[in-house]
Amino acid sequence: MNEQNNEVVAIDENHVIAERREKLKAIRENAQSNGGAAFPNDFKPDYQAAVLHAEFGGFDNEILDPKAVRVSIAGRMMLKRVMGKASFATVQDSSGRIQLFISKDNLTDENSEAIYDAFKHWDLGDIIAAKGVLFKTKTGELSVKVSELRLLTKSLRPLPEKFHGLQDQEVKYRQRYVDLIVSEETRATFIARSKVVAAIRSFMLDNQFLEVETPMLHPIPGGASAKPFITHHNALDMQMYMRIAPELYLKRLVVGGFERVFEVNRNFRNEGLSVRHNPEFTMMEFYAAYTDYLWLMDFTERCIRTAAIAATGSAVLQYQGRELDLSKPFQRLTIVGAIQKYAPQYTLAQLNDAVFLRAEILKFGTKPFDHAGLGALQLALFEETAESQLWEPTYIIDYPVEVSPLARASDNNPEITERFELFVTGREIANGFSELNDAEDQAARFHAQMKAKEAGDHEAMYYDADFIRALEYGMPPTGGCGIGIDRLVMMITDSASIRDVILFPHMRAEA
RNA sequence: GGGGUGUUAGCUCAGCUGGUAGAGCAGCGGACUUUUAAUCCGUUUGUCGUGGGUUCGAUCCCCGCACACCCUACCA
Numbered sequence: 001m002n003e004q005n006n007e008v009v010a011i012d013e014n015h016v017i018a019e020r021r022e023k024l025k026a027i028r029e030n031a032q033s034n035g036g037a038a039f040p041n042d043f044k045p046d047y048q049a050a051v052l053h054a055e056f057g058g059f060d061n062e063i064l065d066p067k068a069v070r071v072s073i074a075g076r077m078m079l080k081r082v083m084g085k086a087s088f089a090t091v092q093d094s095s096g097r098i099q100l101f102i103s104k105d106n107l108t109d110e111n112s113e114a115i116y117d118a119f120k121h122w123d124l125g126d127i128i129a130a131k132g133v134l135f136k137t138k139t140g141e142l143s144v145k146v147s148e149l150r151l152l153t154k155s156l157r158p159l160p161e162k163f164h165g166l167q168d169q170e171v172k173y174r175q176r177y178v179d180l181i182v183s184e185e186t187r188a189t190f191i192a193r194s195k196v197v198a199a200i201r202s203f204m205l206d207n208q209f210l211e212v213e214t215p216m217l218h219p220i221p222g223g224a225s226a227k228p229f230i231t232h233h234n235a236l237d238m239q240m241y242m243r244i245a246p247e248l249y250l251k252r253l254v255v256g257g258f259e260r261v262f263e264v265n266r267n268f269r270n271e272g273l274s275v276r277h278n279p280e281f282t283m284m285e286f287y288a289a290y291t292d293y294l295w296l297m298d299f300t301e302r303c304i305r306t307a308a309i310a311a312t313g314s315a316v317l318q319y320q321g322r323e324l325d326l327s328k329p330f331q332r333l334t335i336v337g338a339i340q341k342y343a344p345q346y347t348l349a350q351l352n353d354a355v356f357l358r359a360e361i362l363k364f365g366t367k368p369f370d371h372a373g374l375g376a377l378q379l380a381l382f383e384e385t386a387e388s389q390l391w392e393p394t395y396i397i398d399y400p401v402e403v404s405p406l407a408r409a410s411d412n413n414p415e416i417t418e419r420f421e422l423f424v425t426g427r428e429i430a431n432g433f434s435e436l437n438d439a440e441d442q443a444a445r446f447h448a449q450m451k452a453k454e455a456g457d458h459e460a461m462y463y464d465a466d467f468i469r470a471l472e473y474g475m476p477p478t479g480g481c482g483i484g485i486d487r488l489v490m491m492i493t494d495s496a497s498i499r500d501v502i503l504f505p506h507m508r509a510e511a
Numbered sequence: 512g513g514g515g516u517g518u519u520a521g522c523u524c525a526g527c528u529g530g531u532a533g534a535g536c537a538g539c540g541g542a543c544u545u546u547u548a549a550u551c552c553g554u555u556u557g558u559c560g561u562g563g564g565u566u567c568g569a570u571c572c573c574c575g576c577a578c579a580c581c582c583u584a585c586c587a
Contacts, residue, residue, distance in 0.1 A: 015556055016521045019538060079548075086544035103544060124537075138545045161522040161536050163548045168522090170579045226586065271586050272512080281587070365584090421587095428587055459586085484587050497580095498587095508578065 016158045020123060024154045039153055043129045045074040050095035056134050057142050064134050071144060073098060074129040074152060076181065079162060082120055088143075089119075091128060092181075099143040100130050108147045115149055124162065125155035125181075173505050186500075192311040193489045193501055197264060199310030200284055200483075203303050209260040209286060214249035216242060216266070222467065223247030223406070225459040226269040229279075242268035247406065247480065248467045250287050251435060255475045262286035264485065275497040276427060279506050282485040291479035292434040293418040297395050300422060300430055300481055301330045304393075304488065311492050319425050319494055322391070330393040330422070335375075335382045338396055343385035357381055369457065375400020375415055390423035399433075405445040405461055407433035424491055432481025439471035 024038070031038040056069060075093035086103040104116045122128065132146040160166040165182050172179040172186070179186045201211065219238065221228035223245030231240050246263050253261045264284045271277065288295070305315050305326050315327035333341065336351050350356045357377035361368050364384040368377055379400060390396075399419040401409055407417035419433035436442050446463040453460035489501040499505035 014521050016538060079546095081546045081549045082543085083546065083549075084543040086546085088546045088549080090547080099547080101545075105544080137547090139547075141545095141547075143545090158521050158537060161524095161548090163536070164523045166522080167524090168518095168579085170518095173579090224587085267587085269586070272584070274583090274586085275581085277586065283587080431587075482587085487587070510578075 017156055020154065020156045020158075023121060023123070024156065027151065027154055040150070041152075043072070043074060043150060043152060045072050045093070045129065047071045047073050048095035049073065049075065049091070049093050049098035052098055052134065053096065053142060059136075060140075061136050064136060067134075069134040070131065071134060072129070072131045073144060074127065076155075077122060077124055077126050077128050078159075080122070080124060085116075087119065089128070091130070099137070099141055100132070100146050100149075101135070101137065101143045102130075102146045102149060106132070106145055106147055107149065118151070119149060122151055123155060123158070125157070125159045126151055127153035127155070170507075173499055174507055174510065176503050189489075189493045189495060189501060190503060192493045195311040196307045196489050196492055197485065199307045200303060200485075201264065203306050204262045204284075204286060207260070207299075209262045209288070210258050212250070212253060212258070212261050212263055213265065214243075214246045214253075214263060216268075218243045220462045220464050222461055222464050223249075224267075224269075225403075225461065227271055227459060229268050229270045244269055245283070245482070246285050247482070248464055250285060250480065251475060251478070252467065252470045254287050254289055254435075254478050255470045255473055259289035259476065260287070273506060275499070276487065278486065278498050278502055281498070281502075283482050284485055285480070285482040287435070287478055287480040289476040289478045292477070293397070293420055293432060293479055296432040296434075296479040296481045297330070297332070297420055297422075300432060300483065301393070303483070304422075304429070307488065308492050317492065317494070319491060320496060324391070324425060324491065326393060326424075328392075330395055332395045332397060332420075334398040335378050335396055336398075338386040338390070338394070339378070339382050341386070342389045343381075346381075351378060351381070369452075371452070371455065373400060373402050373415075376402050379403060387423060387428075388426040391425055393422060393424045393429075395420045395422050401445075402448075404433065405449050406436055406442070408436045408438075409441075427487055427491075428484070429487050429491070430481055430483045432479065435475070435478040435480050437471060437475040437477060439468055442471055443468050 028038040052071060052073070056064065073091065073093065075091040077089050078092045078097065079090035081088045085105075086101070089100045089102060090097050091100055102116065102119060104112055107115055109115055129150045129152050130144055130146045131148040132144040135143060135145050137143050160178065160182050166172055166179055204211070217231070217233070217240045219240060221241040221244050223243075224247065226244040228244050229242040231242060232238070233240050245267055246265065250261055250263060262284060264282065266280045267283050268280050270279065273279065288299075308315050308317060308326050315325070317324045317326065336348075339346060339351060340348070352374065354374045354377055357374070357380075358368055361377060361380045361384065366380060366384065368380050372380070382396070397420045398416045399407070399421070401407075401415055401417055404417040404419050407419040410416045410418055417433055420431075421428050422430035436445070446461065446468070449461040450463055486498050486501050489495070490498060493501060495501050
């Protein structure tokens with residue numbers, strides 16, 4: 001670090017930061033004259049706070065004193081209480097917090113006076129290290145009686161107020177590092193997210209699935225109905241698209257003989273933001289040969305239940321003050337059945353009357369496409385009347401062919417597909433179906449999509465000739481499903497906004 | 512994209528239907544050898560988001576803009 005750099009950094013300087021820079025300057029000068037480093041990296045802690053509490057928290061001083069347990073710990077100083085010649089400091093590491101008791105008399109260094117005086121000027125947020133012996137204070141708190149104390153990293157920016165914490169949502173999202181320092185709850189959320197992903201991964205591996213990675217840059221965006229981000233490859237001078245779904249690549253792998261594959265990765269959709277939508281979101285998508293949508297529903301249900309238990313210890317959760325029970329078998333309803341259950345004012349005759357449905361949907365302020373058939377109209381009414389009420393896990397089945405261009409049609413009814421979507425807390429969490437493996441039918445469906453695109457449906461799919469070629473080699477009968485990981489984590493961690501489960505959510509450029 | 516709410520010290524927040532701002536924390540100085548948001552005494556700090564307008568005078572009223580949050584739309 002040199003002087004020139006300071007000008008670049010000094011954007012939002014204030015007197016607090018200025019004071020700390022002065023302290024750092026003194027630390028540098030002191031280090032220089034002693035031949036040490038201002039930012040030393042020669043200290044290795046041998047314990048984490050939580051381990052100390054777990055191993056020694058149960059003992060009182062009668063047991064601790066004779067043991068004389070010597071520990072080295074390091075972390076961020078979160079609280080400091082100086083009382084003349086003795087002080088307490090609370091240090092936080094990735095596992096939790098531990099209290100230090102620092103008294104001049106206990107410091108063994110020959111410069112103990114100077115070290116103790118220096119400590120009095122260290123700031124909350126500084127990274128410090130200590131060695132000492134465990135003991136219990138008067139109030140019974142396990143603490144370290146410090147014999148050696150060091151400052152490892154000077155913190156130049158003040159932390160949020162120690163009691164109220166970080167209240168500003170914007171700062172929580174833009175400066176997640178600050179949020180993580182001060183919010184136990186935020187740390188817990190992302191630890192739970194990691195457990196969810198780990199549990200899903202091992203669940204898939206336990207069920208003979210192969211984890212794969214398919215392209216994020218697509219020459220043709222496919223696998224979903226969504227607006228893509230467009231980018232450009234310079235060397236090839238070609239337009240490329242950030243993937244909106246991995247589906248068509250994963251199915252190519254099934255053609256190739258990987259009969260069970262899954263991928264946990266990001267999808268990108270160039271659409272609006274909301275508490276349920278981030279432009280890049282994580283999806284776990286999987287395909288299993290010789291299975292169908294009925295098998296997928298059972299499997300998905302077990303996968304989600306397993307993930308919830310791994311992260312929280314229970315399949316019975318609380319979401320936004322309301323119980324959410326994932327332990328019971330998930331309900332299954334057809335689109336029409338769901339409308340009848342949650343909007344019983346409609347008669348079956350009305351629900352099969354395209355003219356009536358079209359008029360009814362308009363009342364909700366949405367305009368169905370001109371070419372929408374009965375199934376699509378029923379789906380639109382379902383979305384308006386029933387979807388948000390599906391609190392308990394519910395599979396909705398019998399999606400119309402016209403909105404399911406990659407799904408296998410039902411053998412009993414060519415108008416509907418063997419497809420489901422899973423709704424929990426009124427939100428879509430998963431979408432799966434028996435895959436369409438008839439190459440000629442798939443080609444015809446792509447042609448229909450192209451027509452829809454020409455007719456103004458911007459989200460209709462492109463014709464993917466290589467995917468058709470792959471299907472022409474023969475894809476075994478297969479079931480495939482995608483689970484929205486962010487929404488699943490929201491549900492499991494009781495988070496109201498998708499931004500609370502994404503470490504660095506998309507934000508507008510800072511003002 | 513549309514609607515609502517918000518933006519005051521580094522942080523958490525007050526601020527009376529208009530008279531150029533306060534508290535707590537943090538910081539700085541002092542007291543204090545078992546504290547728990549330590550306590551006690553003293554003390555520094557503000558383009559009141561931003562640009563206009565009304566007014567003798569605007570943190571306050573009006574208009575625009577920026578950013579955030581919530582609702583809504585597209586979607587998972």
